[in-house]
Amino acid sequence: MSTGSISNNTDLTVDDITVIDNKLLKRAVSAAALGNTMEWFDFGVYSYLAVIIGQVFFPDASTTAQLIASFGTFAAAFLVRPIGGMVFGPLGDRFGRQKVLAFTMIMMSIGTFCIGLIPSYASIGIAAPILLLVARLVQGFSTGGEYGGAATFIAEYSTDKRRGFMGSFLEFGTLAGYLLGASLVTGMIAVLPHEAMMDWGWRIPFFLAAPLGLFGLYIRLKLEETPAFKDHMDKREELEHNKPPLSVWQMLRTQSKPLLKCIGLVLLFNVSNYMLTAYMPSYLTGVLGLSELSGLLLVMVVMFIMMPLTLMWGHFTDRIGRKPVIGFGALGLIILSVPAFMLIGSGNMFWVFAGLAVLGLLHTCFSGTMPATLPALFVTDIRYSALAIGFNLSVSLFGGTTPLITAWLVDTTHNAMMPAYYMIGAGIIGLVTVLTLTETARKPLKGSSPAVATEAEAHRLIDKLRKQRRRKVQQKPA
Template identity: 55%
Template sequence: MKKTKKTRNKPLNINDITIIDDGKLKKAITAAALGNAMEWFDFGVYGFLAYILGQVFFPDASPSVQMIAALATFSVPFLVRPLGGVVFGILGDKFGRQKVLSVTIIIMAISTFCIGLIPSYAAIGIWAPILLLLAKLAQGFSIGGEYSGAAIFVAEYSPDRKRGFMGSWLDFGSIAGFLLGAGFVVLLSSLLGEARLHDWGWRIPFFLALPLGFIGLYLRHALEETPAFQQHVDNLEKNEKINSDHQPKVSLKEIATKYWKSLAVCVGLVIVTNVTYYMLLTYMPSYLSHNLHYSADHGLLIIIAIMVGMLFVQPAIGLLSDKIGRKPFVIGGSIGLLLFTYPAFIMINSDMVGFIFLGLLVLAILLNCFIGVMASILPAIFPTNVRYSALAISFNISVLVAGATPTAIAWLVETTGNLYMPAFYLMVVAVIGIVTGLKMKETANKPLRGATPAASDRSEAKQILSEHYDNIEQKVEDIEQQLKELEKKRQDLIDQHPKLD
């Protein structure tokens, strides 16, 4: 291979700063958030229908085992998510984010739709749970590239000073999708009644995935590639290292050894966020109805009210993180989880509606601290050329732990008989969050790693350029001061040696 001479860094000028088109940014957020909403629509429906799905697909088991089996079917697909992350991550770094996200959303839509088509155990026996598992595995494979790609898509389209606010809309889509799923289950239950919901009504929410998927495909297919990835490809072509059809490969081993600190931060943040997420939004409905014997309808309404509140808090945290940084929310949310989870579960177990609501509200606010900043942190800690691969792999390996949360907690509560096991579980996870928050670097108001700055307009670009120069000047002054101090130390040492005068 021919070696190239190392050149000096060129001064940054106004034309080097990417100006983000506001219309394209809004379309990118809508397209990305819709896929995430569809993913969590299924999670919401599955979580709120878990007791019915247990009866439909595992009728010979006891009610407790039915619940655990249904939640286990929810958790098993997480085993294939890392594989999906590897495949779609590599494809995303090679061919672009837009193309891969168009593929993941259609696989997710078709597999979710197929769940509604599966006959019951009474009709086809053991093939019913097997087909359910296969559909969930297909979901897991596609989701392996979905969230990571969507977060990258939004981050690479966002101006540096608004990345927290823009990224927060991705998980706004998650909450909205979950809320839509849960609300739809409540609506069906009230319209159809328990008997018809059990017989055939539970299939209807899964059928909605197909039209939603085609809408998402249309929106994503109409978008251009992200500015950051296109800039990366253009730079490769300019340097004549590679053409547009064949990009240099970075091995998974190289990613693991070179970016292990970023991978560790990703793993820690995803674990604390998603364990809290699945605990509150997937497990708690079953916990309220099955373990606390609370009215299923009342439990659903309380959690739906909590999620509506989360929708308003979510973008506010993203916006605030652009002002004060992301780290305060990760550290503060983790400390809050450690200190307030047990009191929250005392209120949840009080059998009083007001206290149950307050306990769930505490968990929801702490969850908002994480999901409000996660989508803006994760893409920023990896460089463009390996961003999709590194994020998708580390994200989905972490989700292996988080995805087991509903099953693990259901088993722990059933085995120990201790209704506070969910609180202890979250407190252990909180420690991981605290360590992660302390170790991570601040990413707010900074360019994505390896990318040039991005601004909303030319006026903002001028401000960024001015601050960039001010920062350089300050660093030069600091270095000059350090040199003076070193020169003084050098002279002091020379004065102490007779032969160095």
Template identity: 55%
Template structure:
């Protein structure tokens, strides 16, 4: 049960102890000031969650995330095929680099999408923006499946591919931050890790579905059939998935935390005096998207920097294993594309089965222990894992990928609950969208491109291990600097509990106003 200090929505750590003589001279003034700074929670302030509504929200958010990674997984797993279709001239390495460069292009506009959709989600609500990003994402992915190849229209073919990849990236800029915020604000405080883990279950499900579909088509059609038309099928499949996701999201109400904030006439308690002064000076402009971004960078830059560092380490490890590994097996170790994808699918299915347990553990023991275990796992196990993978053979490759997968699941099962808790409610969507996508742009989507280029430059097959270890080391530092947020209310929001009895107990536990 959270203590009174933990559930108070205003900050007490920086409060100064009043001068005793001043308290004696003006007791009524100090009592009133104390009540304003540390208001007691009323029973009506505390959110009692509806289990059915929470599960509907989790389902809608996770499906959108699954679709996002289904789209990106398709491109990663078809990198060699798309290189031949859209970039036919040059060596195999040049084609692969061109394909991965186009993969990375989508990440260049993700920060722009985050800066547009994030503040919009804080202004007009999470639900509307998440529905909009789903529409744009489904449109961009389906359109790629309709582009004629280079042989048909020449230069226009890769140009159109880049345009629709940019649309994908722009829409994705508002997806993860919004989905993570949506689940975090719906979930009860004590189970935020468990429900948040379903978001990354969607990630694994999307990747697994993409890998299975590409594998099945490759076995059925062969390389010639895939080059001719088979590559289009996975992209076109995004259209019906998008319609289902839009339907599920539009049926939901907005999050309880956002609705309470919207109904409140009092500015959130985490606003500082400097922030208040800045708002008065900038006037109406501060309420627009530019003003909200300025406030995020000005007043919340510390958690923003920490978010970028955490997401950077997480994205490098994630994309290295789930996006790049099949290409590594086929292009660097002459492994069968189909065989490599099947091993990856097996690894992801195992992670799907245990990811919710990682979320439960983060609720019980804290976010930091789980995140640190994942980062240290990558730091210690990446080199041995790649040594195993390079041995070839089913057992060796599966064992190496499993070592990496178990480290990754500690991050996957925890990150979607840890990141939203770093920011207050009124700027949560915008701050997370900006921080996450800046980091994903710099470190996530570039991972396959950078690793491929480094292997080509150095000739070493161990480059992915060293790159992953460097990212994990940065992650260890970031985790050590973050605050523990498990089983505590989100900053700027009242407590969220599962039962009326819990709510009543928290209200009763509030300490009475001190008397001087």
């Protein structure tokens, strides 16, 4: 592949365009999505085992308190994600995306595997929930560098015309990992007696993190660095005096506007995400009184339907733009959250499924677009850092805490519609944020060269840019 930057002062050549190798692109997308699959395998397992984990590690609490404590431990991992983003993001911008993504894969696997090793509260007392918290903090720290790096990696490897579709595979991996974890837990609950699940069965899904992590590490270590980052490093080496990288505080000050946009979009994306994936299984069983197996199966079916819809929106966003799709989803949350939860609250299995399907459809408007939208907010030399920090700040404050806050709101107010009101608030914030965005579909990333699939396409792009330049010159007043 060839890389370079377009200058307004020289004639354009093919060397001024990045030509992406399709085989490398597919490998990059697969490797990045695999890490997200691994992360969300753990989330699917933990969400579907939340009730059992509460009983194992907090046996003296009431049923509601156990669920809140279990989700509290789940949410605690999100509190350290910004710290992970502040550590891994700058490392990714300085030493490369591929190296950091390989390291985060190792840490995620270790954290998940260790959860399966922790003795119960009955065996070691208060040390059990403390060790669970430590393992979750390790997971949270590592995932602080995972999503921002994976989204950056795919965005920088993709062509401008297909960045939305390629990025949507990252969230396809999210849903696949969640579905894999949820399916495994559901199958075990259906087959194993409750006593066996409480004693040793719940540990098995966490032990699977080790082989999955090793496979993901192998794939990531065989990747090449992204074309955009290589080009950036080449330019930096050409300068006589390399500028020192921005500190985190300088970045927060100089990139405040795009960071706020990132936080608003991620809030919209992740409140919808964690409401559906992390909270809904327990809401169906603990609040609405559905059987545990019925609640799990309903959410799984919706997840399965969401997978192709995510890719569909990713494809459409390359044609009609990111803003219309995200705006449609945000407006849908505002209008349809209450009706959807009324359907879910009916208790009728058909209407429960219909309500979940509405929420799932709206969420795919975000899952299919965000992996391409968020990296485009920032320039190449700070893209990993800024995205990791903005993404994880928003996830920590608003996304990962969604199950905990909504469980607390329902318990405090005795109003089963509180999750719907929470989603309406997220929709309003998201819609306001969308209105501030500049459309980035089919455009180069900030600070990067245009990226195309073939040299023939590069020649056509050069001709198009030259014609545009000539028209601008002709339109200038004499």
